Amino acid sequence: MSESKEKIEMDESRIGGIQVIARACSVMRALGSHPRGLSLGAIAQEVGLARSTVQRIVRALESEAMVEPIRPGSGFRLGPALAQLIHQTHTDIISIARKSLEELSQQLNESVTLSCLSGKQTNVIDRVIAEHELRVVFPMGRSMPMHATADGKVLLSTLNNEQIVEVLGESPQKLTDATHDTQSLLSEMVQIRRSGFATDHQEHTIGISACSILIPTFMGAHAVTVVAPTSRFQMRCEEFRHALEACKTSISKLAGEY
Template sequence: MSNTAAAERELVPAATGGVQSVDRALRILEILARSGESGVTEVAAALEVHKSTAFRLVATLEQHGLVEQVEGRGKYRLGVGLLRLAGATSARLDVVQEARPLCKQLATATGETVNLATLSGGSALYLDQVAGPSALQPHNWVGQHIPLHATSNGKVLMAWLEDDELKQLLGRLPSYTGLTITSRAALRKELELVREQGYALAVDELEVGLAAAAAPVRNAHGDVVCSVSVSGPTFRLTDERMQRVLPLLVEASDELSHRLGWGAR
């Protein structure tokens, strides 16, 4: 047997075990959701595993705040960490629901595709998309991650970050076209411009022939929580037409911000 084949055989059980552990951890959460409280012995019986295995899984979930011990009873219940995760999902859904009618209006007014995006790790995650009447079979970006440095949405989402947060995101800046910004210094200068003018542009930076503009959406605390963008082919979104689109875009993003509590008196 070759060394490669032996290595592959060694890797298979480890990978399978990892997936199995995730599956068991999720089942523990389901067990606690049904029962309210359960001890390690009960969890082990439900999973059909040794008690020590169940304890390790429960202890790991406890470290992440997903389960917690019921004081003095030796049992576990779902932890407040789940509320944090659920709250993040709920907040995103709230933004999408508030944004949808405004995005529809903006798509109708501009004729182009309107996207709603948020920062997710080291990329921009598209939460929603509305196609305007001029958009012919647009690519569906919902649920997809796109690079920050090569897109108008990404630039907006980076522009108002604290410096230490920005440093963590500014790793390698791959080139997608000849106009993609690949220098950290140049990108920082671009983000300064975004902050000054209140919107970002990206023309032929992610894809040749694609133009986009984005503006920030703020929550009640003034934090930029997502961005709204208008995108379309460069032959339609010329410099002249972009100047007519930008006021509509900024107006829509400001209105969404106000609906989320920003500037409320």
């Protein structure tokens, strides 16, 4: 085989490999945007590929546990292997922040979380649950709507307005009477970007409020959040804010603020 022909075949193989990876990534992004899962046909429509092509990609991803079937004939969702990779990626920040989270929760006697952006959602990657009779228990790894949560809003502030609209769409779901629409959220972003601080006053769940502070590190942007029943939150909001600022300082010293 001539040297030029061999080079052409190597280039074609490389391009083909890149295309396969790109298509697999587009499938996973589509599933990431729909946590409840999608059928093969819906995935194909979402990514603009033939159903047969999507089926081959999904089967390959399923063999690596990157996607999993919801139940027979009901479509697919992101699999456990992806969650494991996310956890491993954030292991360092979890170990660095853990003591500060514990001290924050003990100081306030409220539940606190550490979260990050994951596609078009936020994921709680660590938490400390308060030993309080009336407390909020936040599920680990749960994807939450960013427009209606304190940590989601503070993490969204790292994006520009165009990116926020692309992530949320023009009409994000209204979960309570207090939930922001896109335009009111963009207006709030001005202050959030200035202060690095966001609140959720019953915007996600009636009776629960939260405040969150942005912690940009060399390991990515993270948010620390205090979550409490609204009755206590209203009386202690400023106290929570000052405690979050001290927590940020503590974590930033160890993680390196970006």
